[in-house]
Amino acid sequence: MTSPAVQAAGAAANPHHSADMRRVSLRVNGKPYSAEVESRTTLVDFLRHSLLLTGTHVGCEHGVCGACTILIDGRSARSCLTLAVQVEGCDITTIEGLANADGSLSILQQAFSEKHGLQCGFCTPGMLTTLSEFLRDHPAPSEQQVREAISGNLCRCTGYQGIVEAALLAASRIAAGGR
Ligand code: FES
Numbered sequence: 001m002t003s004p005a006v007q008a009a010g011a012a013a014n015p016h017h018s019a020d021m022r023r024v025s026l027r028v029n030g031k032p033y034s035a036e037v038e039s040r041t042t043l044v045d046f047l048r049h050s051l052l053l054t055g056t057h058v059g060c061e062h063g064v065c066g067a068c069t070i071l072i073d074g075r076s077a078r079s080c081l082t083l084a085v086q087v088e089g090c091d092i093t094t095i096e097g098l099a100n101a102d103g104s105l106s107i108l109q110q111a112f113s114e115k116h117g118l119q120c121g122f123c124t125p126g127m128l129t130t131l132s133e134f135l136r137d138h139p140a141p142s143e144q145q146v147r148e149a150i151s152g153n154l155c156r157c158t159g160y161q162g163i164v165e166a167a168l169l170a171a172s173r174i175a176a177g178g179r
């Protein structure tokens with residue numbers, strides 16, 4: 001059994017008892033932000049609660065479902081497994097940053113709409129950020145490559161078929177010169 005003295009020492013060291021605040025400065029969807037955050041704040045909570053960018057979803061909160069996927073300096077990452085203080089100075093892209101500058105849907109978003117790549121939409125922000133990176137790096141993917149690319153993103157609704165067809169349609173349109 002833990003002695004009262006050890007319990008008291010543990011309580012004194014408990015980070016929940018005194019918040020360790022840090023300043024984090026970063027760019028999100030091209031816009032600069034600077035804010036004080038608790039050092040234990042996850043990036044997804046920072047995006048949703050501090051910056052009010054609620055398009056990034058929170059599912060499992062331990063790296064399994066992919067709903068929270070965002071891009072950090074162009075690379076996909078789980079924002080539930082990343083601390084806000086870890087992205088100091090980084091460029092973050094969220095679902096809110098994927099549309100074209102005039103607000104119209106990107107080619108990938110349009111393809112999701114046409115091919116029924118979403119139903120409830122919970123997985124969709126993570127699917128779109130994941131596939132944005134994938135199509136940038138694999139401009140002429142096979143169906144199998146698309147399926148592997150989204151294998152870390154869970155969808156409880158679509159059976160994935162519409163998502164795969166949307167990614168392949170977007171790839172063909174991008175190859176044809178679309179943006
Ligand atoms: S909420 Fe991050 S992987 Fe599920």
Ligand code: FES
Nearest residue numbers: 119120155156157
């Ligand atoms: S559309 Fe519902 S979880 Fe994918």
